Amino acid sequence: MVDLDGVVYKGDHAIPAAVESLTSTTLRVGYLTNNASRTAASVAEHLQRLGLPASESDVVTSSQAAARLLLGLVDEGAEVLVVGGEGLIVEVERAGLTPVRTASDATAAVVQGFSPEVGWKDLAEAAYALQGDHAERPWVATNNDWTIPLARGVAPGNGTLVSAVHTAVARLPVIAGKPETPIFEAAMERFGARTALFVGDRLDTDILGANRTGLRSALVLTGIDGARQLLAADPSMRPDVILGDLSELDAPYPEVLSEADGVTRVGGSAVRLVGRTLELVEAGNFADLVRAASAAVWGSGMAIFAIDVTGPLLDALRIAR
DSSP, X not given: OBOOBTTTEETTEEOTTHHHHHHHOSSOOOEEEOXXXXXXXXXXXXXXXXXXXXXXXXXXXXXXXXXXXXXXXXXXXXXXXXXXXXHHHHHHHHTTOEEESSOOTTEEEEEEOOOTTOOHHHHHHHHHHTSXXXXXXOEEESOOOSEEEETTEXXXXXXXXXXXXXXXXXXXXXXXXXXXXXXXXXXXXXXXXXXXXXXXXXXIIIIHHHHHHTOXXXXXXXXXXXXXXXXXXXGGGOOSEEESSGGGTTXXXXXXXXXXXXXXXXXXXXXXXXXXXXXXXXXXXHHHHHHHHHHHHHHHTSOGGGSEEOHHHHHHTTOOO
16 A cells, blocks of 8 residues: 555656556555545546556545544534545545535534645634534544645645644644544555555654554655654654665565674665764665664664764765754
């Protein structure tokens, strides 16, 4: 199961090696996305344009997970204030609920998802609907990602918009998407899977969510999080697998070796931890170096702020000093 933004594509463009690897893999592939702005059908069409043999049924969105959560909170046919895009509207309607853009006394719940068109008036409408006499109304957010990777760079995500409403109403929503488990559970049910590897680019959503659900997790170094975040990751956000890009998906995973004098080696890359100093021994392959440095820090029992990472290693890991 594969995340999309930062893993398969950035904006309209495929990430190098992603399409070829997902097309040739012997594994069954399903797609999960926290982006609630588009329908599963439009996501599948995007994947098809990139060259992937994806159908609507291969895509699970946070909008679908949010609609499922709403069904447990409100009556059938209930009126729901939607703050978001077409993808969220479609799934609310498919769940047999009535989407509206302006709240009334009949509004039973609020659901919020990312859309580039969401503006201040939409956020204010959500705030009005969640305060005063309606302070107990259910509020479901598709996801809480602070940022979203796009072709031009990293932009504010749904978490930023949810935070604006939270600041106004002093309460938090129920989250349907990653890192919460509903979207993963919906995907396992959809694909009829008993086990899966989830591949993502963010530790705080993709990896944390997969770990919480009991899935194997892989972080790919083509999106948001990289070496700096991996070295600092607490145990709940540490992936089982680190991939340079998706071309490594079907490749044998390199062994982490502990050698003499505090050396941790992966392939041709090696680091040494002596006391509280982590230093470069051999640079080798970048992904192997990230794996070795992460393993050394994680196995030390120390937090990263207690370790002095030397300049040459920071440079090799592409971490700004």
